[in-house]
Amino acid sequence: MSAETGLPTSQLHDLRRLAGFMVPADVDYGVPGADDELIFADIIRSLGRDAEAVRTALEMLHEIAGQDLDRLAAERAEKAMRTLLNRDDPVVKALGRAVLQCYYRDDRVLHGLGIEPLPPFPKGRPLEQGDWPLLDAVRGRPQMWRDDRKRET
């Protein structure tokens, strides 16, 4: 049982397996999977408002699989996870949000994307001015707004 979420151990195992299926590690991109120890700990710690939805999604997964994922052959487990994730259900979206919001703030993942792992403030970010002469095509166009005063006079 997780003290942070109240999820039983079996659901924690299923969730970790599911997270690794949703966002797997990739050697070519040099990024860990969402089942990575640090990332998964962040997911559990951050469930917050989505805890109940994630619990429901895991119950749905168990119902689809018929038992804990660990007891299933890999192929059947994968089929069950895919069936769950293909469902157009708010709790499945909440599950996705819970995984992605932690995955894409991990230092290693951000480095793999070429992003400096910092909060925006206080450093800020550069932004180029862009090509302002493009506006010359619009400057001097005739008035577009309707002048209500003309109707009244």
Next chain:
Amino acid sequence: MTAAAAEPNIDRPTDDIVDVLIIGAGASGAVVAASLAETRMKILCLEQGDWIRSTEFPAHGRDWEARRYGDFDISPNRRGRDTDYPVNDDNSIMKVANFNGVGGGTILFTAHYPRMHPSDFRVRTLDRVADDWPIDYWTLEPYFAENDRNTGVAGLAGDPAYPAHQPTMPPVPLGKTGTRYAKAMNQLGWHWWPSDISIATTDYNGRAKCINLGHCTPGCAQGAKASVDITYWPQAIRGRVELRTRCRVREITTDEHGMASGVIYYDSRGVERFQPAAIVILAANGIGTPRLLLNSTSERFPDGLANSSGLVGKNLMLHPWPQVVGYVEDELDGDRGPMTVMWSKEFYETDPSRDFVRGYTLQFARGTGPVNEAITSMIAGRLPWGRDHHRIYRTLLYRRLTIGVACEDLPEEHNRVTLDPVLKDGHGIPAPKIDYTLSENTRRMMEHGIARASEILAAAGGKNISCSRTLLNSPGHLLGTARMGLDPARSVVNEWGRCHDVKNLFIVDGSIWVTSGGVNPTSTIQALALYIADNIKKRLATLFD
């Protein structure tokens, strides 16, 4: 000022009477507080939320994107702070957005700051739909200008889509994203212009300039965005206006003459109190205001306060706002810089050759950050799970173009705010319920806008173009539920914001809008609040006649 009658319940603690009581410290409440401060009347504002310190804004932390789905979510139902009240929006295609705290919705707004157009005030005369406003653009023009100076507006003079006006600061950068849009618009021959945006592009009135945190919506840690907690409220407080936070008003009370006598509210410790006042000003937004009026029943006002017309809560307008998204091959600005960059008014004014009346603004946005790109693309079905996840994600991140179609929805009485028979807030006060559907005119307008936005994205090199129609993003524009008008049978307030039925009760928020225009409303809401405050000041000697 004459003293109003005291609330008769002697068991309830009663505060000292004030001359003016303002309910709500958001976009309009702050304006009216600051404007009336010069009268030296005793002015009090009750706000149900807290002050939000800049250090609390998400941009300070590594969880900055996740918090927009948590304690800084635009939906009060998702956010669920103890300072929020729930809204039953099950029977609405659009979901409600707001923020309860000092600054109100301006804490979470994008700061896109267009004015209404002159034609927006004359829809009956010009287009034979809805009703004309009892005031016009030209009445508000000096207040727009005053508000721009007080707020600080980045933009560029010379837009042929508007009467001449002079923004106070240079426009936000076009950047790579705006340049891409501009080339496409020039190729199509359609109007575009850098948006008026209430974000400081230079240091302005003690506010530091924008450093492109790119996270404008859930609060600006830099203080560059003109939320009213850092613009109007300091001015009001210097003028000795008292602002009490965590004070939730339950109802407005009336005396034997049918005048507002004050309010019953819960203070920060949850104690029920009575606050007497000579003038009451409602600034609680287009849902909070009708909720409060409908909760303020009495023998004299059995259907809710100021509701002899039966229109309190009716004619809710929410601005349907489909967003059309596409992706290009090159990396653009992503989430660097203010979200909005430019607008197009090419399809704003009524064109008889179209199958709808009125029109819309196209609002051009930059991209979004890594977490939000992943979540929104997952929800839209663009981003798969499994082996292909990483490859597809890298074709999306920082490559997004988004065009919002800001549609004008016309007033319809069946779109409304009522009191939910079951749902209550943390103090046991009945919560609002909204019923809202789209009219055929709005649907046609939306489809026209989605098609034009798709053409623009294609011209900009966008691929993978999509738009969600099943659940519209809610911009949080809550308008029309206590409309302004000359006829007491067809409106709730008169042409200067005073309730027809209760002569010391004023409304200054978006409730009083007669029609919604196709623009973000904050600039016009604040100009209206300045105009009403000015009328109160000019008419003080005869205010209740």
